[in-house]
Amino acid sequence: MNAPLTLLDRLWSLHEVHQGEDGTSLLWVDRHLVHEGSHHAFAKLAERGLPVAEPGLTFAVVDHYAPTRRTGPMADPAIARMIDTLRGNATRHGLRLFDLEDPDQGIVHVVGPEQGLTLPGLLITCGDSHTSTHGAFGALAFGIGATEVAHVLATQTIWQRKPQALRITVDGDLPPGVSAKDIALNWIARLGADGAQGHAVEYAGSAVRNLSMEGRMTLCNLTIEGGGRMGMVAPDDTTFAYMRGRPHAPHGDDWQRVLDNWRNLASDADARFDRDVALSAEQIAPIVTWGTSPEQALPIDALVPDPEGLPPAKAQAARAALDYMGLVPGRPLAGTPVDQIFIGSCTNGRIEDLRAAAAVLAGRKARVPGLVSPGSARVKAQAEQEGLDRIFVEAGLEWVASGCSMCVGMNGDLVEAGKRCASSTNRNFRGRQGKGARTHLMSPAMVAAAAVTGTLSDVRPLLKGRAL
Amino acid sequence: MAGWTVTRGKAVLLPMANIDTDQLIPARFMSTPRTQGYGRFLLHDVRRNARGEPAPDFPLNAHPDATILVAGRNFGSGSSREAAVYALVDAGVRVVAAPSFGDIFAGNAVNNGLLPARVAEADAALLTKVLSTGTAQGAADLGARLLTIADLSVPFELDEVWRTKLLNGWDDIDLTRQHSTEIAAYRARIQSDPGRFPDDNAVRS
Incomplete structure (x- = not known):
């Protein structure tokens, strides 16, 4: 009998072109996504005079530098140049480009699944660490650096050593007001920002099965914040229902054939994982980060931690983080005033995220200014069709075009030094949203709660009596 | 890229955990x-x-010629930006020693x-102690997999x-080209598998 296999084992062997004697594998890349930040890699290619090996498998998206106000000329010539460089490279190499005015433009990790470019069983790379997002479909997807991007462009393959397998099982029902973001921040706080280093994470359990594709994408997206380069969920009927009819997904006879293949993409019941972690969904509360690493996260009803009470290894980092964040140990996290909010990003910029935020904001006013940037032009159009944009605008928030926006600030959407932002994004690193900016990560619903109250707040009371 | 076996230089301590890629190089650059x-x-x-001036007590400001950094756990966590490595390399850094890396x-x-020299937590603590009062000469030996700072x-x-x-300074693209026949064979094998190449539905519609 064959040894039981994990989903990682199956995906890995499906893509192995060559197995090196040294334990590394040469893997075939099914989809390669590039963006403005890929300019270093294109420059490397040009230096060597090499073409893109598979233009039909390479897709270019304007997202990192995309202005979220699309009217008028671009104010910053450096930003305009970054976008023009991508256009030039896409034209030169004959790549499909999702440009600013394209109705299918958006953040690369939102566009891929939306277009059916991301599919179960594929290997997907992109010069962006949140490529782990695509693993939600049962794909092997991971972020790579510029040298690797150049390598994939030139050869459509990548050398990798197979990571270890870590399974995170979340069983039970998530309480109301608690989402995939909270599951992710919960395990990252437990295992650490380097907890999953060297591992591919497979998410399993009834709470994961009950998540929508949007929720699974959020979960896989944040895997890198716990150190794991790849996150994945075995595909099921939820996955297939999402995929069916997507522009680039198989159709007709191919759809039936591909479904048979996809149903085999799962870990065997008796597969052995290098590590196993179990969480109980019932015990997960809405979480906010208090520090400058995603591991520095606590339930909203907790107190700002006192470094004196932490182990020495963590105390120093906590002291520095609290100093940067301007927080006082021992005070409740809830009630901390925020200056602004941001809803968007590849982590939480999809339609379900906007619905969750709108459910809190409907009929209410935001006490602080904020930006809502949908993850793609398609998400934007759908939200407008559902009237969500009006809820945001009537609450006093700004409804803008899609892009990475204030998650990384490359397009000029920045948080000023010393300002505190409640954000649905993925990194609370020092200076991430702008020099000196103070970021608190949380779910879109929790961001909406912060908007309505002007402080870090528990969203649960605000949801009472509202249809979710 | 040239290969190397031993590198020697000045070592400094960056006694912080989670020095992420956004710290290594802010996105605006x-x-x-x-x-x-x-x-x-x-x-x-x-x-x-806060005024934007170089802080005199920051180790790399006092010792911009350092080539070996000793740092806390989870160094280089965060984004895939290779620019974080470019910043280190272009500043002359050849070795970063830490208990873990992104x-x-x-x-x-x-x-x-x-x-990226991964050292045991206990050894990182010893290195930290050696460097806690200032800099020291150091060396990294790829052959022996040994990092030496002062006498340690x-x-x-x-x-x-x-x-x-x-050691060899090898370039992967050259290496991979030796496998071009295997790559072509693999491509031929998957060509008719549904989904492996994007459906051109969108293009036709």
Whole structure:
């Protein structure tokens, strides 16, 4: 009998072109996504005079530098140049480009699944660490650096050593007001920002099965914040229902054939994982980060931690983080005033995220200014069709075009030094949203709660009596 | 990229955990062409005070000639930006020693000749002690997998493939081209598998 296999084992062997004697594998890349930040890699290619090996498998998206106000000329010539460089490279190499005015433009990790470019069983790379997002479909997807991007462009393959397998099982029902973001921040706080280093994470359990594709994408997206380069969920009927009819997904006879293949993409019941972690969904509360690493996260009803009470290894980092964040140990996290909010990003910029935020904001006013940037032009159009944009605008928030926006600030959407932002994004690193900016990560619903109250707040009371 | 076996130089301590890629190079500098050099962006905001002046007590400001950094756990966590490695390399850094590294960062480092030397927590504590009062001369030996700072030598862990790559300065694209027949065969094998190549539905509709 064959040894039981994990989903990682199956995906890995499906893509192995060559197995090196040294334990590394040469893997075939099914989809390669590039963006403005890929300019270093294109420059490397040009230096060597090499073409893109598979233009039909390479897709270019304007997202990192995309202005979220699309009217008028671009104010910053450096930003305009970054976008023009991508256009030039896409034209030169004959790549499909999702440009600013394209109705299918958006953040690369939102566009891929939306277009059916991301599919179960594929290997997907992109010069962006949140490529782990695509693993939600049962794909092997991971972020790579510029040298690797150049390598994939030139050869459509990548050398990798197979990571270890870590399974995170979340069983039970998530309480109301608690989402995939909270599951992710919960395990990252437990295992650490380097907890999953060297591992591919497979998410399993009834709470994961009950998540929508949007929720699974959020979960896989944040895997890198716990150190794991790849996150994945075995595909099921939820996955297939999402995929069916997507522009680039198989159709007709191919759809039936591909479904048979996809149903085999799962870990065997008796597969052995290098590590196993179990969480109980019932015990997960809405979480906010208090520090400058995603591991520095606590339930909203907790107190700002006192470094004196932490182990020495963590105390120093906590002291520095609290100093940067301007927080006082021992005070409740809830009630901390925020200056602004941001809803968007590849982590939480999809339609379900906007619905969750709108459910809190409907009929209410935001006490602080904020930006809502949908993850793609398609998400934007759908939200407008559902009237969500009006809820945001009537609450006093700004409804803008899609892009990475204030998650990384490359397009000029920045948080000023010393300002505190409640954000649905993925990194609370020092200076991430702008020099000196103070970021608190949380779910879109929790961001909406912060908007309505002007402080870090528990969203649960605000949801009472509202249809979710 | 040239290979190397032993590198010697001045070692300094960056006694912080989670030095992420946004700290190593803030995003606003990343539109700069590499030809202009990235060294000046290294830890740009971390090494400056609130007024934007270089903080005199920041180790790299006092010792810009350091080539070996000893840092806390989870160094280079965060984004895939290879620019974080460019900033280190262009500032003259050849070795970063830490108890753990971001996976993507470590791969990027090796692709640029920078050694991510993974040392045991206990050894990191010893190295920290040696450097806590100032700098020292150090050396990293890829052959012996040994990091020496002043009189203290500690072993470091490094993937064997990465070690070979650093020693030889190999370029993966050249290496991969030796497998072009296998790649072509693989492509032919999957060509008619549904889904492996994107459906052109969207193009036709």
